[in-house]
Amino acid sequence: MKLKLISFELCPFVKKAEIAAKYKNIYHETEYIDLANPPGWFMRISPLKKVPLLLVDHHVIFESSVICEYLDEAYPNKLHPKNFILRAKNRSWIEFADNCLWDSFFLTVKETKKDFYQVRYDLLIKFDQIESVISQESFFNGDKRSLVDVSFTPLFQILEYIEELNPVIFSNKRHPKILKWKSRLLESTEIQEIYSAELKALYFEQIWKRQGYLSRFLENKKYDAHVSKGIY
Template sequence: MSEEHLAAGSACPPMNDGEVRLYGMRFCPFTQRVRIVLNAKNIPHNVVYINLKNQPEWYFKINPDGKVPALDTGDEVVLESLDIVDFLDQKFPDPPLYPSDPELKNRDKEFIQKFGKVVGATSKALHNKDNSPVDSYIEDVLEHLKEFEAELAKRGTIFFGGDNPGMLDYMMWPWSERSKIPSALQDKEFQFPKEKFPKLVAWREALKDVKAVGDTITSLETHVKFLKGYQGPNPKFDNL
């Protein structure tokens, strides 16, 4: 996997037989979701990174909107991270990432949808177009996380998926990884009330050591470098 983000004027790399291809962006949490699932299922794949400020002309044939992620199997293209991971879970069923019990599977899917509120609050803080204080972001996210702390306590396991992570765990991780970025962007220390969320704190520590997740992690320092330049006219995607 090359770290280079391809831009206008580049050629589309040829696909390899027996592999699926993920088009994404290195710092995109939605791309990371798919990378984690590809790793967890040991699916042969390669990743092509796209410069989202200056997309290659050929990429619009894959996704007319120019957005990432997009998955190309060679026979079809699947868009949107949640659609892609569900597609992968069906096409490559081993190991399964949802519970076999339909009711429990639906509950996990329900919590993935609920996590969208955390995604929205974190995204707003990461880009912070209205220069809101970071404390308001933290309060908003913590309010949404209360239900997840209670659910994890109810399940009585380290992961939402049980002894091993499942789809819900993997879909949450990219925003857990980015939780300290809004504070760092405002040169503040991140204050997370660990005593109120002991289950989620233990969950985070355990999940970051899972290889499928660990192989996708980007350091806080690198995330901050990228985001500080992203809103400018010539953001730097590579060599960070």
């Protein structure tokens, strides 16, 4: 089977697939596209015109959570638990992680301080719910890494970048278990390899491009001359 991941470097949904492949040691090619100017072949094969796509020989698989599940089912070293109930609950929390990812996107595009803080409020309420269900051990389910851990990792990394600009998201007092879990996930060698210093610089540039409230926390002079405004 030949695997190719159609990717946009900064997309957190793509990162879910990359992380799952990395933890499971799955060899695949990657083709990066420019989402601001997507190529015709991509528009023809992507049903929702979105990344990630996983091409498995001539088959097109879309939706990041489905891609992660395919990789998990088709290759050894399972991340999903065997137990049906636990697996269903994990799927629910993966969906929940995707909802939080949208909040992290909104944090970067909301233009006013009031709107930024409203999204932050919504996200922290979601964090309260996560805090009440995560295990005290290393990973979401306990001592074994799962696709829930994979799905929350890009969210935590993006929020770390946002926190560097405006430290109002993570609180050890309100969410001590999340903070420990986040550190464990982000400190792993595999994750550090994916989130390079160059990628971090690109994230900051993207935040600048979006010209939301958050971009006020960046030194604008270094971007003004060469960065065009836009979402991607």
